[in-house]
Structures are given as structure tokens and as C-alpha cells.
Amino acid sequence: MTGGLSATAARTEGSLATLRRGLRMMPEFRRGLPATFALALLATTGRVVVPISVQQVIDRGLGAPGGPDLDLVRTVVLLSAVVVVVTAVAVYRMNVRLFRTTETALANLRVRAFRHVHDLSMLHQQGERRGSLVSRVTSDVDQLSVFMQWGGVLGLVSVGQLLVATVVMAVYSWQLTLLVLVCFVPLAIAVRAFARRLVVVYGVVRTRVGDVLAAVAESVVGAPTVRAYGVRARTAARIDAAIARHYRAQVDAQKVTAAVFVSGEFVAALANAAVVVVGVLLGLAGDITAGTLVAFLFLVTLFVAPVQTASEVLNEAQNAVAGFRRVLDVLDTEPDVRDPAVATPDRARQLPDGPLGVRFEHVAFRYAPGARPALDGVDLTIEPRRRVAVVGETGSGKTTFAKLVTRLMDPTGGRVLLGSDAGGWVPLTDVAFASLRSRVVMVPQDGFLFDASVAENVRYGRPGMTDDEVAAAFDELGLRGWVEGLPAGVATPVGQRGESLSAGERQLVAVARAYVADPHLLVLDEATSAVDPATEQRLTRALDTLTAGRTTLTIAHRLSTAERADEVLVVDAGHVVQRGPHAELVDAEGPYARLHASWRRSSAGEPEPAGLTP
Amino acid sequence: MSRRRDAVVRRGLRHIGRAVREQPGMFTLALLASSLYGAMTVASAWVIGEVTDRVLLPSFDDGVTTASALTLAALAIIGVAVLKIVGILGRRLFAGVMSYRLQAEYRRRVTGQYLRLPLSWHQRHPTGQLLSNANSDVESAWFFVAPLPFACGALVMIAITSVALVLTDPLLAVVGLVVFPLVFVANIVYSQVMSPRMQRAQQLRAEVSEIAHESFDAGLVVKTLGREDGETARFAVRADELRDGLVAVGRVRGLFDPMMEALPNLGTLAVLLIGAGRVADGATDAGELVSVAYLFTLLALPIRAIGWVLADLPRALAGFDRVTPVLEATGETPHGPDAAAGTPGGAAVALRDVGFAFEGAEQATLHGVTFDVPAGRTVAVVGPTGSGKSTLAGLLVRLVDPTDGAVLLDGVDLRRLREGEVSGQAAFVAQSAFLFDDTVRDNVTLGGPYGDDDVWAALRVAAADGFVSALPDGLDTRVGERGASLSGGQRQRLALARAVVRRPRLLVLDDATSAVDPAVEARILDALRGSDTPTTVVVVAYRQATIALADEVVWLEDGRAVARGTHDELLARVPGYAALVRAYQQAEVPA
Ligand SMILES: Nc1ncnc2c1ncn2[C@@H]1O[C@H](COP(=O)(O)OP(=O)(O)O)[C@@H](O)[C@H]1O
Numbered sequence A: 001m002t003g004g005l006s007a008t009a010a011r012t013e014g015s016l017a018t019l020r021r022g023l024r025m026m027p028e029f030r031r032g033l034p035a036t037f038a039l040a041l042l043a044t045t046g047r048v049v050v051p052i053s054v055q056q057v058i059d060r061g062l063g064a065p066g067g068p069d070l071d072l073v074r075t076v077v078l079l080s081a082v083v084v085v086v087t088a089v090a091v092y093r094m095n096v097r098l099f100r101t102t103e104t105a106l107a108n109l110r111v112r113a114f115r116h117v118h119d120l121s122m123l124h125q126q127g128e129r130r131g132s133l134v135s136r137v138t139s140d141v142d143q144l145s146v147f148m149q150w151g152g153v154l155g156l157v158s159v160g161q162l163l164v165a166t167v168v169m170a171v172y173s174w175q176l177t178l179l180v181l182v183c184f185v186p187l188a189i190a191v192r193a194f195a196r197r198l199v200v201v202y203g204v205v206r207t208r209v210g211d212v213l214a215a216v217a218e219s220v221v222g223a224p225t226v227r228a229y230g231v232r233a234r235t236a237a238r239i240d241a242a243i244a245r246h247y248r249a250q251v252d253a254q255k256v257t258a259a260v261f262v263s264g265e266f267v268a269a270l271a272n273a274a275v276v277v278v279g280v281l282l283g284l285a286g287d288i289t290a291g292t293l294v295a296f297l298f299l300v301t302l303f304v305a306p307v308q309t310a311s312e313v314l315n316e317a318q319n320a321v322a323g324f325r326r327v328l329d330v331l332d333t334e335p336d337v338r339d340p341a342v343a344t345p346d347r348a349r350q351l352p353d354g355p356l357g358v359r360f361e362h363v364a365f366r367y368a369p370g371a372r373p374a375l376d377g378v379d380l381t382i383e384p385r386r387r388v389a390v391v392g393e394t395g396s397g398k399t400t401f402a403k404l405v406t407r408l409m410d411p412t413g414g415r416v417l418l419g420s421d422a423g424g425w426v427p428l429t430d431v432a433f434a435s436l437r438s439r440v441v442m443v444p445q446d447g448f449l450f451d452a453s454v455a456e457n458v459r460y461g462r463p464g465m466t467d468d469e470v471a472a473a474f475d476e477l478g479l480r481g482w483v484e485g486l487p488a489g490v491a492t493p494v495g496q497r498g499e500s501l502s503a504g505e506r507q508l509v510a511v512a513r514a515y516v517a518d519p520h521l522l523v524l525d526e527a528t529s530a531v532d533p534a535t536e537q538r539l540t541r542a543l544d545t546l547t548a549g550r551t552t553l554t555i556a557h558r559l560s561t562a563e564r565a566d567e568v569l570v571v572d573a574g575h576v577v578q579r580g581p582h583a584e585l586v587d588a589e590g591p592y593a594r595l596h597a598s599w600r601r602s603s604a605g606e607p608e609p610a611g612l613t614p
Numbered sequence B: 001m002s003r004r005r006d007a008v009v010r011r012g013l014r015h016i017g018r019a020v021r022e023q024p025g026m027f028t029l030a031l032l033a034s035s036l037y038g039a040m041t042v043a044s045a046w047v048i049g050e051v052t053d054r055v056l057l058p059s060f061d062d063g064v065t066t067a068s069a070l071t072l073a074a075l076a077i078i079g080v081a082v083l084k085i086v087g088i089l090g091r092r093l094f095a096g097v098m099s100y101r102l103q104a105e106y107r108r109r110v111t112g113q114y115l116r117l118p119l120s121w122h123q124r125h126p127t128g129q130l131l132s133n134a135n136s137d138v139e140s141a142w143f144f145v146a147p148l149p150f151a152c153g154a155l156v157m158i159a160i161t162s163v164a165l166v167l168t169d170p171l172l173a174v175v176g177l178v179v180f181p182l183v184f185v186a187n188i189v190y191s192q193v194m195s196p197r198m199q200r201a202q203q204l205r206a207e208v209s210e211i212a213h214e215s216f217d218a219g220l221v222v223k224t225l226g227r228e229d230g231e232t233a234r235f236a237v238r239a240d241e242l243r244d245g246l247v248a249v250g251r252v253r254g255l256f257d258p259m260m261e262a263l264p265n266l267g268t269l270a271v272l273l274i275g276a277g278r279v280a281d282g283a284t285d286a287g288e289l290v291s292v293a294y295l296f297t298l299l300a301l302p303i304r305a306i307g308w309v310l311a312d313l314p315r316a317l318a319g320f321d322r323v324t325p326v327l328e329a330t331g332e333t334p335h336g337p338d339a340a341a342g343t344p345g346g347a348a349v350a351l352r353d354v355g356f357a358f359e360g361a362e363q364a365t366l367h368g369v370t371f372d373v374p375a376g377r378t379v380a381v382v383g384p385t386g387s388g389k390s391t392l393a394g395l396l397v398r399l400v401d402p403t404d405g406a407v408l409l410d411g412v413d414l415r416r417l418r419e420g421e422v423s424g425q426a427a428f429v430a431q432s433a434f435l436f437d438d439t440v441r442d443n444v445t446l447g448g449p450y451g452d453d454d455v456w457a458a459l460r461v462a463a464a465d466g467f468v469s470a471l472p473d474g475l476d477t478r479v480g481e482r483g484a485s486l487s488g489g490q491r492q493r494l495a496l497a498r499a500v501v502r503r504p505r506l507l508v509l510d511d512a513t514s515a516v517d518p519a520v521e522a523r524i525l526d527a528l529r530g531s532d533t534p535t536t537v538v539v540v541a542y543r544q545a546t547i548a549l550a551d552e553v554v555w556l557e558d559g560r561a562v563a564r565g566t567h568d569e570l571l572a573r574v575p576g577y578a579a580l581v582r583a584y585q586q587a588e589v590p591a
């Protein structure tokens, strides 16, 4: 496949760099951070104060030399209670802030990624399955929230807690503090390796989620085919395989996560044991007292707790990195067909007013490097106001031609220009999209309809039309009878992808949608292939009248279109091999005469001699 | 109100029960591991205490220590830690596996339903929503499982600690244990406030996914009409609603979490305060109070673990409630016991007074359609756009069942045939070719037992051999999602080859040759009908050449089979028919 979303494989960026880049994309999140940190700090202090004061109450108040010191106990307990409540309030405030800022940031990220998908070229979009694309703006973004709402701040708070605990420990005994730190050195070193491994396994999980969604989407959209061919079991097996791969990826990730978590636990035990042994020896040497050592053992637990939290946070961070990468993959993919108004504003131009012509200068197009060119050496000018039919065998390059005219793709060789002799010619790559899309409209082969009413779908071509105007448009197109036959006229819902209409009816709506957009250059790519001949004739005759003075480019298998056109372009294996009015070509030696003869025979009802296939 | 509130909690507990019932083995293992972890957490505190009492303090008192005592102390600490680690590993792995298995299992069930449920059901449910059901709803439904065994283990810890507390000082225990009803009440209130918010959030998630899927699906239309801004705005509206929904969730959750953290702390402080009084009164001694206070600090963690599970329950229920309708949806096509006749050659098809109305439609699409297609014959169905041809074609291969009347294959009602019989006998090529994101070969065979020779032969018949052999990897070329890397006509030819390779007894072509040369079409029909045992063909077509190949033509108008006869008879008799099939010739007249 061509296209595809950027290079996860080629990326060498570290996790931290990804996180930093990801967060840079979320100014809403960063802006709130200082205040959030202030609250977090308050919360941490509270979390440290409570166990210490409990310890103090027990040690000094209850274990006081002259019997329990009740006043002290009461004072400390009441103070602690206040601290607990203040801490809880601080945590609550912090949580609310975090939820608000992260969700705002994530919503904006979602929208940006969504927009970017639409800015990607058609081929890039096709490079990834839709289900998987959907996951990039839904569940991949969701992955980030846990880290941002919980992990990120907690991670930093843990570091703070670690520092506080270290300082307090050092006050008690610098030797033992050093010892504890030494115990944790191997863990600190291992963290980088852990992080790398984690981001890999989480990345696999995210990819597998995309695969599952793609498999499900395919089976849902292809449900009639699955049914008609009785391949339910096979389709189920494919989905189940995707689910199983996702499951295995999850379990693999869980193994690594658990390993990371317990290594912290193990080091903590080592530290405890070391403190006991060395503490006793130090005590015997007279360096510390028993009370100090006991207190120190308690402090070690305050040191260990944030380490454990941090390893949890590390997990979440890597999970978020994996999600970020899938979102950043979208945002990092440079749209290869870019709106010059955005890319190079100083070069962006408007199309000249009035009817538009098309000029191809040595145009070639390949779908993939090294592939056979789908179009090659095309050099021609279509004058404004012409009605041009493009004909040729299937696969000869007609749709490719149409996509180059409408700049859904850029040629791989040569260039395409639009304009007129009076207004001048503008290279398509310089035309601002706003100008291009309002003046040049194509009805693609499968005209997609949205799950809305007929009127809504037509309005898509010209927002703001009233239902009456939509009905009038159908009227102009000779389709009044059809609209009146619909259960609710133009208000009739068309269903998902327009599936509550027949295929031919969907095409009628798609043509109407393009017609109301009122383009100066209309490109129809087999736009009425499923419509019955009588309706088609009515529709095209109406269109001919309505678009008089405009330029139309029509690709059709039914050569009635070619018969009526001002000019016919014959495409064969990527080359424009013949060109001229129907009357000339039909008598000339060449592919058109053959195509036409075959079509005449078929539409006149003479069975085809079976041997005569190309 | 209170009944509803109650219901959330009860349903939550039942949901927990469901998880345990579905994965009893994993749950037990995770529970054992959690209990080990819980026991070792208590043990590690105890070991430190013992070490302090027996090694540390004596050493300081006596001024000497022995290497063996120190080693023993170190080993005890590390030994307990190792057991604790085993507990953690087991808990994490088993609980993870349990949660992932439940997810995978429900994804299988949900997607199995997607494949089982009729097309009418699919039309009512947007693809994006179905994706969301299979993905985020299932995930939400079982998310709470990860901390579940831990929380259950924590219950054990709580029980042990409570007993120890009561034994040490009953009065103090009662004071402290007031925390538990408080936790419970907090949770009920939380569930009640949270549930509607969670439901809304999951609903919005699905809507965001719906818009994304539809919009990406419409990518080409969006581009050609320059509607990127409009689509982004449409998506942004829902994304913002989802944001607000999640913030509303966060506000409640953000309050619940610190409360769950504060309650045990306050409990401990209360115990200390009252305990100190009792020590002063001489009702208890300082040592006992110390152990009570200590036991209490131990309770903080299990209570938080239980809090995690409880906090996730509303989300789980919201997700599960969205999955349930899919799992419980009925309307699966029932199959009968009969086998098809299975004689070689074409199948005889008969429609008996067939009527069909789409679900929810006011008017029926087909009315009283009756005709026969004798074995080995070819019938063309012709009619204006929207007259019901595709609907009729779908009935012949049982994509849908008629609302009235019956469709018979070799005299047997399709509904009486066994599963797989219809698709085994008949091949259907739809109007818009659907290809899977797979290789050319797999798209033709669909996993059927056909060798490469069969595939090439079918491709040749469908005139697809030329372009397939020019593809970079031939039969192994992947065609992209829905065949994106092929031209429209090429897709259609592969779909035809898929039908041809099966040598079906009945072939139904729904305007499936619009982009194929008439010569190719003739060759396909020849290949299927030319043998000694010709295939029965029903072809929806507009082209006269195709129609002329048919033995009989059925003229469909507004869902009624208005006329039948040969092409020439209909031309003479039915003006609408003549106008339709001769539209091109007439168009030429004025020219
Ligand atoms: N997205 C794509 N990727 C790779 N090859 C493509 C793609 N789209 C079309 N092609 C190939 O380019 C050639 C021309 O296709 P197209 O222009 O669609 O033909 P048609 O004349 O039927 O409209 C065909 O051989 C087709 O297989």
C-alpha cells in the first residue's frame, strides 16, 4: 500500500522526548500546572505528616517516661486531624483541576488529530484502515488520561516525597541514608531498560487494539458479503485471532509491569535488611542510638513508598507514551497534498473567475514508487466550457485522471494547471483549497452519504439551503418524481452510508449534492453507473442544460455520455490515446471505435460474440 | 430514589459475582496470591517488630551482637519480602489475565453477535457505535477486575485485623471500626451520583467514535467538497461534550478518592485520642494502644483497594449496560433441518407471493412477487432505480427473509434449509463489490478449498487475470481496505471471480457488471451456463445485451412484478420497459 501513517518503526525518539513533545502540544494542560503542583505539594506534605505524627504520638505521648502525656496526645491528634482534612481538600482541589485541564487538553488533541486525518491526502488516509484510524482519536487518546490525571503529578510528588524522606533520614543518620541510597542505585540504573521494554510492549498493545477495531469494522461493513458467502465462521476466526493477539499483548505487557513493580519491592527489603545489620554495627560502634535506629527503620518505609508509586507511574508513563506515539504518528505525518494557503501563504492563489479549463503538462502518476505508472505522458488542454467525456477500459487510469484534476493527489511527474486563456493558468499546487474546493467538485465513484436525511446530505454541498431549495434542486435535475416517491420527501433518512436507499438512489443524491455546490468545473466519475438508463438520460440532459457554460468532465462506461460530449478523451493503459468529438472518433481507426461498437451492440441488445474479448 | 440507589450497589455486586463466576480459576489463584501478599504485608511489619525486640534492642542493651543473629534478622526480612513478591507477582498476573480474558471473551461474544444478527439490526446500529461496544464498553465493563482479587484479599486482611483489634481492646475496636459503615455509606452515595455521569460518558464515547468512523469513511466526499472545517466542527462539538462529561465524572471521583484516603487516617487518630484517655484511666495500657494504632494503620491500604474496586463499578456497569443489548439481541436467522437437493446443475428457484417491508418502513418494498426460474435457466430482473431489484436479489440468497410468502430453492423454503446450505448452493454478487483487506487469492477463495489453478481459471473468466498478473505480488497482492488499491471495475471483477470459482448452482448478479465489458459478461454467463449442468442465473441488469441473454425477463415496478416474458414480448407489450431499455437509442434520435 502507498501512504500509511508515519514511521513508528523509524522513530528513535526516547520516551521522555515523546512525552515532552506530547505535552508541548497541550498548552491547556501545562498552563495549569504550577497551581496544581502547589496543591500536590500541600497534599504530599499532608501524607508525610500523618504517619509521622502518629509515630510521635505513640513514641512521645504514650511512651513518655513519666506515663502517657495526654495533653501532648490530644494536641498532636487534633493537629493531625486538621492536616488530614486539609490534605483531603487539597487533593480534591488538585484532582478537579487536573481533570479539567487534562480533559480540555485531550479533547483539543483529539480534535487536532481528527482534523489532521482529514488534512492528509486521500492515499495517506487509505494507507490505514478506518477502524484503526478511529482508535487513534478515541482509545489511544483515552490512554493518556490516566497518566496525566494521576501518574504525572504523582510521579513528581513521589520525587518530592523521596527528597523529603531523604533529608529527614539524613538528619537521623547520614551513614544509613547513604546505605539506603546505594541499595537503590541498581534500580535507578535498571529503570531506563525497564522504560524501553515497557514502551515496546505497550506499543504492541495499542497496535493490536487498532487491528481488532479494523477487523470488527470490516466484518460489520461487509456483513452482506459475509452472509451471502456463508463465511461467518471464517470471519469470526479472523476477528478472534485479532482479539487473541491483543490479549497476548496485554498479558505480555502485564508481565513486564509486574516485574518492574516487584523489583522496587525487593530492593526495599534489601535496604531494610541492610539498615538493620549496619545499624546494629554502627550502634555497637557508638555512632547511633537504639531510638535513632528504630526511628530510621520507620523512615525507610516513607522512602520506599514513593519508590513503589514511582514504578507504577513509570508503567503509566510508558503506556501514555505508546498512546502518544499513535496520536503523534498522525500529527507527524506531513500531508503530502497540502493546502498552499496553509503551507506557503505567500504563494497561494485564487482561481480566476469564470469557467475553468484544465491543462496537463507532461503528467505522470504512480501509486507507489517503482509501480507501473497509472498515468503517463499526459499532455493536454481542456478549454473552459467544454463538455468532455473520458472513456477507456477499467483500470486504464480514468479515475486517476479525475483525482489529479481535483487535486486529491499530486502528479509524480509534470504538473496540472487550472484556468482560462483570459484569466491565466494557475498551477493546481498554488491554488488555495478554499478556492479550489468551491470551484471544482467531483462526484466520486462511490458517493458516500451521511446517516442523515436526503436534504441534509444535499446541503452538505451548500450549507444553509432550506428543504424547499433542496427539493427545487431535485426538480431542476428532473428528479421530482423520485423525491415525491420517498416516504418523507427530502426529509427521508438515508441510513448509515445511505444504505436505506438503493444504490442508484444514493448516486442521485450524490449528484444533487455536487450540483448545488455550483462548481465551475464538475467532475463526474461513473456517478450514475447504478441508475437506470431512463432516469440517467433524464438526469444528464438536465445537467447538460444546468451546467451550460461550465466545464464538465464525465467518466462513464455508458458511452451515451460520449456521444453527447463536445469532446472525448480515450484513455488506454495510462495514456490518452485518442481525442476528439465523438463523430470523428467513431469513424476513425482506434480503440474508441471498438469501445463504441461494443457498447452499441450491448445497449442495442445484440449478444456479444464471446470470442471477442480483449 | 433510595431503591434506585440500592439497585446500583446490588447490580454492582452482581456484576462482581459475574466476573468471579466466569473466571473462577484465575480469580482463586489471584485471591490466593493476594492473601499471601496481605499476610506478608502484616508479616513484614511483624518481622521488623520482632527484629527490633529480639535483635536490635538486645544488641544495644548488651553492647554485643552475633553474626548469626544479624544474618537471621536479614534473612527474615528478605524472606518475607520474597514471599510478598511472589504474592504481588501472582496477584498482578492472575488478576491481569482474569481481566484480559474477560475482555477477550466478551469481545468474542459481542463480535460473534455482530456476525449472527440480521442485516436489519446492523442498519439500526452505526458502525462507530459497534466499534465502541466491542472496544471501550467491554474494556470498561471489566476494568475493575484488576484490583478485585486484591480487594477481596483485603477483606481477609480486614477481618484478621478486626479480630486482632477486638481481642486487644473491644471498645477501641468499635471506635475504629465505625470507619467501615462510613466507607460503605460514602460508596453508596458515590455510586448514585456517579452512575448517570458514567453512563453519559460512555454514551458520548460511542458518539465520538461514531462521528470519527463516519467522517473518515466519508473522507473523499469531505475532501471533494472542502468540508474539513465543517467535519472538524461537528467532531469538536461531541469531543467537547465528552470532555464535559469526563470532567463531571472527575469531579465526583476527585472527591471520593481523598475521602477514602482520609477516613482510615481519621479512624486511627480517633483511636489514639480515645485510647489515650483510656490509658490515662487505666482501662488499657500503652502497649496495647500502640498495637491497636499500628493495626489500624495497616488497614488503610486494604480500604483503599476496596475503594478502587467500588469506584470503578459505576463505570463497569455503564459499559456492561451498553454491551448487554448486543448480547441479548435476538433476531438471529433461524435455520431449518433440511439439506438442499444437491443434484448437479442448476437449482430451481421459485418465488411465491413474496412481500417485503424494511423494518420501520411505512410502505412495503415488494408486493406479491411470484415467478419461477427453472433449473439451468436465466432470468433477468429489470426495473427502474428503486423499484426493489436489489431487495429481491437479496431475498434469493437469504440475506433477508420475506415478510410475506416464501422463496423456494429446489422446492424447499429457504427458511427450512440448514445453515450454510444457501451459501453453499448460491453465489451472490452485490451491486457494490465488497473486498476484504486481504490478498487477491483470499478475496476470491474466502477460505474455500480452491487451488491456485481454480483461482486463475475464475479470474480468467471474469477477465481479471490480466490485471492480477500485472500486480506486484500477483495473487498475493493485498488489495487494501475494501479494495482501495484497485479501480472500481477491477474490484467488480474480483467479486465476480469470487462467485465463479464456486461453480454455484444459482448465481445472482445484482447489476454487478456495470463496469465490466459486455463481452466479459457474456463470457462469464457462457462459462456457467454452457456446461452440461448449467447454472441457474438471476441477473439484475439494464443493458440490452445482458437482458437478451436471458430466457425470460421479469419487469419490476414499484415492488411489483408487473410483467413477465421474453425480451421481445416485453418490448412490445410494456411501454415502461421499452422506454427504459431503449433509453440510449431514443436519446440518439434527436441527434
Ligand atoms: N490506491 C491505489 N493504489 C495502487 N494502485 C492503484 C490505486 N488506485 C488505482 N490503482 C491502479 O491504478 C490503475 C488505474 O486505476 P483507475 O484510475 O482507478 O482506473 P479506471 O480507469 O478504471 O478509473 C489500476 O491498475 C489500479 O489498479
Ligand SMILES: Nc1ncnc2c1ncn2[C@@H]1O[C@H](COP(=O)(O)OP(=O)(O)O)[C@@H](O)[C@H]1O
Residues within 6 Å of the ligand: A495, A499, A500, A501, A502, A503, A504, A505, B123, B358, B359, B361, B365, B383, B384, B385, B386, B387, B388, B389, B390, B391, B392
Ligand atoms: N434498508 C432499507 N431501509 C428502508 N428502505 C430501503 C432500504 N433499502 C432499500 N430501501 C428502499 O427500497 C426500495 C428498493 O430498493 P432496491 O431494492 O435497492 O432498489 P433497486 O431496484 O434500485 O435495486 C428503494 O425505494 C429504497 O429506498
Ligand SMILES: [Mg+2]
Residues within 6 Å of the ligand: A502, A503, A504, B389, B390, B391, B431, B510, B511
Ligand atoms: Mg439496486
